Amino acid sequence: MRSIFQDDQGFMWFGTKDGLNRFDGTSFKIFKFSPDTNLRDNVFLRILQDKHHNIWVSTEDGVYVYDTYMEKFHRFDRVTSKNEKVEGVVSDMITDEDGDIWMAVEEKGVFHYDISKDELIFYSIPLVVDGMKMMALCQDDNNMIWVCPYSRPFLLIDKRTRKVSEFNLNDDDHFLYAIGEVSDVLADQYNQLLVATSQKGLISINIINKTHRVLLDKDPNGDPLFVRCLERIDNNTLWVGTESGVYVYDTDTEIAINLRSNLIPTSLSDNAIYSIYKDNNGGIWVGSYFGGVNYYPNRNTYFEIYYPIENENSISGQRVREFCEAPDGKLWIGTEDKGLNLFDPVSCTFLSLPKPLRSLYTNIHALYEDRDKLWISTFSKGLNKYDVKTGKLETYTHSDDPKSISQNSTFALCKDRQNVLWIGTLAGVNIYNYDDESFTKVDELKGISIQDIFEDTEGKIWISTFVNGLYQFNPSIKKWKVFLHDATDPYSLPYNKVTSVFEDSKKRLWVTTQGGGFGLFDRKSETFFTYNSSNGLPNDVVYQIKEDNFGNLWLSTNAGLVWFNPEKKSFKNYTVEDGLKTNQFNYKSSYKAPDGTLYFGSIDGFVRFNPAYFKEDNVVPPIVFTDFYLNNSPANVSDKNSPLKESILYTQSIQLPYNKNSFAIKYAILSYSGFYPKNVVYKLEGFDREWISTNGTQSIVYSNLNPGKYRLIISFDSDSSSGINKVMKTLDIIVNPPFWKTWWAYLFYVVCVVSSVFLITSYFHQRTKKLQQNKMQIFEREKEKELYESKIDFFTNVAHEIRTPLSLIKAPLEQILKNDTLQTEVKDNLEVMSKNTDRLLDLTNQLLDFRKTEAELYKLNEKVANVSHVAREILERFMPLAKQKNIAFTLKLPEKDIIAKIDVEAFIKVISNLINNIKYCDSFVNVSFDCSTEDESNYFLNFVTENDGSIIPDQFKNEVFKPFTRLNKERDKIVTGTGIGLALTKSLTELLKGSITYRVENNLNVFQVTFPIEVLNDNKLVEDEQKKGEIPVKTEEEMKEKSKKRPLVLLVEDDLGMRDFLVKCLNIHYDIEVASNGDEALSVLKNKNIDLVVSDIMMPKMDGFELTSHIKSNIEFSHIPVILLTAKVNVQSKVQGFEVGADGYIEKPFSVEVLLAQIASLLQNREKFREAFLKCPFIGMNNVELNKSDEEFLQKLDEVIQNNIANPDFNVEDLADQFFMSKASFYRKIKGVLDITPNEYLRIARLKKAAQL
Structure with missing residues (x-):
């Protein structure tokens, strides 16, 4: 840990040889060498912050600056006027009173960066030579910059004049050449330089007199002291980091206390100390080489903890059970695991025990000193009495003697004002008789396990039991009373497991329980008011209560020590985070010294403190936002389309798009002592009505916010932080509406509405004028449609009616024409009749087909056919008509027959109707027929007719395909008629997914039909x-x-x-x-x-x-x-x-x-079937062709006969009953199918069976 620094936000920064770390009290953010960070080195030597909030870090590869607003590093690459730049190992870096940066570069010199002028100045130091080691920098009260190089005279830089001068000592001009490496240097207000050296330890130099003194130069082993860092804590306290731990040096007394790493968990983690830093709250950070960082908090509480360590001056056991004051002020301390201890509160030392007590049983549960006699209660080893003056030790154990103690496990001792010694055991209460040293059993408590015994100021005896509630004995009236817990009565005893009874200075009785909290006893109503976890108590297991000199109660629990103000009914909880060794305390283990010092025993030693020295902690740690997440993804300043324009640390307002309206924000409480309000609450104004607790989490999440303005507020809940002032951190959040809900969108809507009203008004005005016209047009179209439908229906019905008379005409004509005796003239006339009958039949079929296509009832029936052959037959039918009208009829067919899958019937009708138009021709008709393809899989059939009939005018080209229309060439207009040929052709062509067109080429009428076909390679004609x-x-x-x-x-x-x-x-x-x-x-x-x-x-x-x-x-x-x-x-x-x-x-x-x-x-x-059956009655039914019903009938017939073949009485009537048929009906069925009677069939069946046997 090479350097430690706290920025203006409150974050702690740690420079290590493996990266730069930022700590927020809970988590670390690590910066390392990578392309993303722009860092090129992982060894960080010094850290500082400039007046623009940027973090400067020196490394072995120059200096890097971290832009805290944009959260980005950049290398400091300024150059001097002579093109010098900062590169290499920057051993030290400081800021002066103007905020300028000074950098000491090994083997090079010192750089000064004027941050206001953005100017870099290099000081070439004459004494700098190749191989020059680390340099340290500092600024004194005269604004002079001191440069302390390795084993060289010091240098002074005058910032105003930019002059460099040498500083050496008057008393020993060779001393500075022997100090070795200078790791750190401080200037104080007394014109003194405190210098950390590798060879001479900690030295002091008088700047005025140019003299020196060695303050610390030897470690506890007498070896030279290597001093690496210095930190001034206050005016007279200096913390010195060395290779031998930390020295707390008092500059007034010049006394140093050495703090070293040892087996105590709270000691330093390592002795090689490289950095020390005092934070804004007075806490001290100690960075070591191997052991990471250590923190010594500046607490407002002063808990002294004592627990067993490998030291003679240590308590012997962990489980402290009882305190007892001796007449000389010393304390007897009983433990459950290591016996008795004697503690001197003045010297804070543990004294050696008298010899008889050294071998005493280790599990001690109670102590009481009376008349120079120390009573010692043990678990299972009886009651001991030690004479403090004579050193005599007596033991009382249970025996057959009725006057002996009732139990060897004794837990409580209490002497009342009547000099009666009460002894609580595992199975009742005994009273000690001083005269004959005998014991009397209390019958009312026989068999009850006793926890504690207490006498109040009224002389009443209160006996706490393990599970049987609380007993009260009034000696004046010799009356017992018991208090029990009642779940239905809130004013009953809080719990039946009672641990102790305490009376405060106001004579109020307090009862503690194991599991029910504690209660205040009302002497008048004999009821209890309970305090537990439901009304502020951190834990419901309460062992002991002691009152301090201010009237406050201190409670030992399983969740630490609890301070309780009976008047305000407020609580404050102290735990290991506040300096306790453990949160779990022990039974009957408390004591208040005459000076107000309180002692409480725990499962790991004991703690003592004097509440008078406690002070209220009004310092509220800052809350900062550390991370922002948008739709579950981190949002960084550098991200594209990020809502953050600067770091979330400095962001006051965020705008979010409407489709990214879910966010999460993480916060940190920048407190490192562990004592700060734990109940953090937040509220989003504009969304939440009440404050919401974070419940210990450090993130706040909101989803699917509606567009609008919100303000996120985060604060400490003052009610749960015992009066700590509420502070808040705020962040304005704006969720932008979608573009269709913006102000300019609404303006557009208004314009649209106004325009719409105008347009609608105009529209209805025009609509009113045209309404009658539209109604008339609709009426005419409907009438036209009704007329069209009536025509279709009429002709369809007529066609149906005509077909039957046509059959009566056609059939007799065919019979008559077969008569060869008819005269030629008569036969010719009859053939004319037959042809016209066929013509009339064709017209009726066209009408019916057209109706089907119009109603979409016509279904295609495709099959394989020789399309060329079919077309040729159709054309040949019209040859006689062409000859009759003297029309030149030419036909062009493909050389190779076309075999395809088509609907032959529809194809014939389409081609016939096209060729039928030769009746309108003047002299010739050309017909061509071919097959084309776009690729090898898609084929199209093309049929083209050309004739020299009357040319259809352009305005009537589309009318020719409508039903019931034809061209009247005399008047050159369309008139209604009965022709439906082309209309049927168009409908059938479209049904075949084809098309029909009309055009004029070379003054000829050209009709062309094209539709897709499926061409087959098989030449077999169907x-x-x-x-x-x-x-x-x-x-x-x-x-x-x-x-x-x-x-x-x-x-x-x-x-x-x-x-x-x-x-x-x-x-x-x-x-x-x-x-x-x-x-x-x-x-x-x-x-x-x-x-x-x-x-x-x-x-x-x-x-x-x-x-x-x-x-x-x-x-x-x-x-x-x-x-x-x-x-x-x-x-x-x-x-x-x-x-x-x-x-x-x-x-x-x-x-x-x-x-x-x-x-x-x-x-x-x-x-044939009948003959086959009669000739071969033994033939199987599967060998003849029958319909399904007859086949099933005969199969069932055979099955019924076979099932009854052995019954000689089985006859035809029985057989008919099996088929639920009358005898006559059954007879007709058998006769009709086989032409034999049922009796004959039954006889044949029996013959079959006989033949098989």
């Missing part, structure tokens, strides 16, 4: 779905060969004309039953053995889907095939039909031949 399902139809004769009975077909159709037509067509091959809806059909099914059902979908009451679902979900009918006829041509309707179980699905208008083929195919498949 055939038409209907071709896959075609099955050869067997002739009627072939059917008759299988069975003479014709199949019974149920026809369900609500349209009478269609129903009659179908009956005529089907009656040729099948027997027919008819029904007009699903409900009637179900009734027919229950009463007839129907072989197949042909049903329309759209019917009243129950449609075809519901009818099919009922048939397929009913086990009685699930085997019957169902064919659905419908005008619903979309894929979703087909899927729904097959999902409910339909076996066939035919669209209207339909071919009768296709219907007959479907019926024949389904009946033949059913007949």
